Amino acid sequence: MYDPIVKTIEVPCNQKMAFEVFIEQMDSWWPMGKFTVSAMAGAPATSIRVDAKQGGDIVEVTSEGKEYYWGTIKIYDPFELLSLDFHIPTPHEDRGEGTKVDIVFTVLEDERTKVELTQTGWEVFGDKERIEGIRGGYDFGWNLIFIEGFKSACEGK
Helix, strand or coil: CCCCEEEEEEECCCHHHHHHHHHHCHHHHCCCCCCCHHHHCCCCCCEEEECCCCCCEEEEECCCCCEEEEEEEEEEECCCEEEEEECCCCCCCCCCCCEEEEEEEEEEECCEEEEEEEEECHHHHCCHHHHHHHHHHHHHHHHHHHHHHHHHHHCCC
């Protein structure tokens, strides 16, 4: 069993706005030129399409119109909880192996929300060396994506 990745931040907006920015405006804060399948293939993605409902898909769209499935929203509980099956594939796969990502939004004050992201399910990647490499990449990536990108997108909302 591998430890989860847990990232906790406070954002300067209310709970509803934090939730909406996270799931409905994902392509406004996700670093499209770094952490996308398109970027791995040499070009930034053009958008991330999110069907913001339980059972909805999260899909990356390339400049050529190709789509890469990233995951499915398993729990959609506005404005408190999102639970995702998260499958960012490589450029040579339609779907990669999946982990689970939970995002919990907790009211601290009127315009201050604690947001905690937890990623689990590393065993799906098989052997220890592969798990540790992928887990390490996500641990680093969430610092840029979630702690910097998402938090910055919430400022001034």
